[in-house]
Amino acid sequence: MAGLFDVDTTQAQQPQAGGLFGGLPATAAAASVVVKPLPGTALSLIPAPYQPHSDDELSDKEREDLEACKAGVDNLRTAFWIAGKSFETMSTAKLHREENPNFAEWVWDTWEVSESQLYRLIDEWRVGEALANLGHKPLEFHVRKMTELRRQTNDKVAITVYDTIARCRTRVTGEIVEKVVNGLGFLPKDADAADIGRRVRSLLDTPDDKPGSGEKDDSVPDISSLGTDSPKGERSPEPSNSNAGPLAAKDIERLHATLAALQEAAKKVNKAAARRAVEAQPDVAVPLIQEIGATLQQIDRAVAIRLPKPE
Numbered sequence: 001m002a003g004l005f006d007v008d009t010t011q012a013q014q015p016q017a018g019g020l021f022g023g024l025p026a027t028a029a030a031a032s033v034v035v036k037p038l039p040g041t042a043l044s045l046i047p048a049p050y051q052p053h054s055d056d057e058l059s060d061k062e063r064e065d066l067e068a069c070k071a072g073v074d075n076l077r078t079a080f081w082i083a084g085k086s087f088e089t090m091s092t093a094k095l096h097r098e099e100n101p102n103f104a105e106w107v108w109d110t111w112e113v114s115e116s117q118l119y120r121l122i123d124e125w126r127v128g129e130a131l132a133n134l135g136h137k138p139l140e141f142h143v144r145k146m147t148e149l150r151r152q153t154n155d156k157v158a159i160t161v162y163d164t165i166a167r168c169r170t171r172v173t174g175e176i177v178e179k180v181v182n183g184l185g186f187l188p189k190d191a192d193a194a195d196i197g198r199r200v201r202s203l204l205d206t207p208d209d210k211p212g213s214g215e216k217d218d219s220v221p222d223i224s225s226l227g228t229d230s231p232k233g234e235r236s237p238e239p240s241n242s243n244a245g246p247l248a249a250k251d252i253e254r255l256h257a258t259l260a261a262l263q264e265a266a267k268k269v270n271k272a273a274a275r276r277a278v279e280a281q282p283d284v285a286v287p288l289i290q291e292i293g294a295t296l297q298q299i300d301r302a303v304a305i306r307l308p309k310p311e
Contacts, residue, residue, distance in 0.1 A: 043079075043081065043082050043085060043129055043132070045068055045072075046068055046069060046072045046082060046085045046086050046089060047065045047068060047069070047089050047093075048085075048089065049085075049088045049089045049091075049092035049093065050089070050092060050093050051092065051093065052092075052093050052094040052095075052097075053093075055094075055097070057098065058095065058097075058098055062093065062095055065089065065093065065095060066090065066095040066096075068086075069086035069087075069089050069090045069095065070086070070090075070110075071086075072085065072086030073086045073087060073110075073111055079128075079132070080121055080124070080125070080128060080140045080143075080290065081124065081125040081126075081127075081128025081129050081132060081143070082125075083121055083125075084121035084122050084123075084124055084125025084128065085125045085129070087107065087118055087121055087122050088122045088125065090103070091103050091122070104118060112275070112278060113286075114278075114282035114283075114286070116282065116283060117282055117283070117286050120144065121140075123147055124140065124143045124144060124147045127143050127146050127147050127150055127155075127158055127159070128140075128143045130155070130159050131143065131146075131159065131162055131163070134159070134163060136162065136163070136166055137294075138162065138172070139172075139174075139287075139290065139291055139294055140287055140290050141174055141177075141287050141290075141291070142162065142172060142174070142177050143162075145177050145178070145181050146158040146159070146161060146162050148181070149161055149181065149184075149187070152186075152187055152189075153187045153188070153189055153190075153191045153196075154189065154190075154191070154193075156193040157187065157191050157193050157196050159193075160193040160194075160196055160197045160200075161180065161181070161184070161196060161197075161200055162177075163197075164197045164200040164201060164204075165177065165180060165200060165204065168200075168201060168204045169204065176204075179203065180200055180203050180204070183199075183203040184196070184199060184200070184203070258299070262299075269292075274289060277289075
């Protein structure tokens with residue numbers, strides 16, 4: 001899909017009125033993932049789900065909505081909540097009826113998204129939207145776990161859990177999310193979000209999970225953490241200090257290691273292998289592909305700096 005990994009950092013994703021918190025103000029805006037030149041590049045541009053206007057041919061407005069939703073789905077691997085909302089709108093309004101009345105079949109033929117993944121995305125997009133409005137950039141697996149919490153308890157608890165993790169850790173990983181969700185155990189429907197937040201901080205404050213413990217040595221390249229920003233978009237507090245010789249040498253070493261890791265990875269991955277994996281085990285392969293895409297986006301943001309002009 002053309003433009004799948006294009007990122008427009010000049011456009012901020014606007015908070016949605018009446019979201020999970022009924023208009024929760026965003027503390028920061030996430031970068032909009034853009035699929036050029038189609039519409040549907042931000043959640044606010046995706047029409048809300050509505051009942052079909054008729055069973056006849058699509059109206060001009062419905063065709064417009066369909067194109068916006070199709071473009072939104074093209075954001076699947078980088079802003080899956082936009083894809084989830086797009087899927088729900090197309091399904092509810094039956095905007096697919098001219099191309100194929102069977103929605104799940106049409107989605108598979110068009111985007112190779114399995115039926116189970118399709119309805120999981122529809123189930124998850126509201127949580128993804130709320131987290132994005134807080135300035136987070138969650139992975140689909142993380143939102144899946146928060147959606148499970150949302151079903152068990154309520155909206156505020158689910159969002160509080162992720163937000164607390166993100167503010168206590170420089171990088172949210174699947175391992176941390178699993179640990180916290182498992183540690184919380186069964187929660188009542190009327191669980192208090194503030195109390196749950198305190199419990200999450202307590203779970204993250206165990207000796208083997210404090211910041212700095214168990215981290216990889218600098219000599220081991222970890223391309224998944226490059227360019228990670230805080231939820232508010234603030235850079236790491238470590239100064240760049242371009243005049244420091246030892247630090248600059250270590251930075252060059254990291255760039256060499258990253259390039260080598262990416263070149264090695266490129267030799268092992270191709271479209272045929274990805275397609276076979278998705279066909280064989282979509283529930284396993286799709287989240288992996290999404291994480292690969294998100295990691296590539298992190299690297300792209302990390303090296304998106306103004307370069308000196310060649311002399």
